[in-house]
């Protein structure tokens with residue numbers, strides 16, 4: 761089932777989605793700063809839930825997702841070690857899916873690194889940067905070539921392999937974003953979409969896995985011109 765969107769409604773949606781995006785990034789940064797060396801996987805999630813409550817988020821289109829260190833390759837929280845604590849040199853991911861009071865879905869995700877990025881944390885910082893660069897390059901390619909979701913993810917997959925990384929597509933496949941719930945508009949994944957990608961309406965997800973480091977980086981944001 762898909763709900764048609766009229767042009768007027770569409771421009772309103774665009775505007776409101778950008779507000780939701782900005783607010784989502786704002787609270788993601790707050791959560792990222794509260795997760796510190798020694799915070800456990802279990803407590804990190806509690807921190808995210810608390811910050812979201814303080815920001816009047818009553819509904820999530822996907823629950824807040826946090827992964828510390830060795831938990832970063834997992835997308836299923838039940839597979840994670842809940843007692844794992846953030847080390848002095850470490851990496852962690854935050855991914856939020858709030859529904860804001862304007863009923864718009866936000867969806868942003870980012871990787872954080874703790875420790876000295878010039879020394880012991882350089883390996884984690886390289887992975888984080890590679891994920892962010894992959895997102896930026898994919899966005900540029902989409903802007904230039906207006907290619908389909910399938911083609912974009914295919915290109916990202918080859919780029920990841922060339923650089924010695926993996927692009928696991930078990931869950932981080934991108935999707936539509938909209939007024940809640942977007943699944944009524946388009947239930948499929950961006951990586952499976954065989955037509956061009958409309959601005960403001962899709963979230964590009966990049967999970968980049970380093971098989972030697974056994975850690976993943978994650979970055980996601982709205983695709984907009």
Ligand SMILES: [Fe+2]
Pocket residue numbers: 822855856857867868869980
């Ligand atoms: Fe997300």
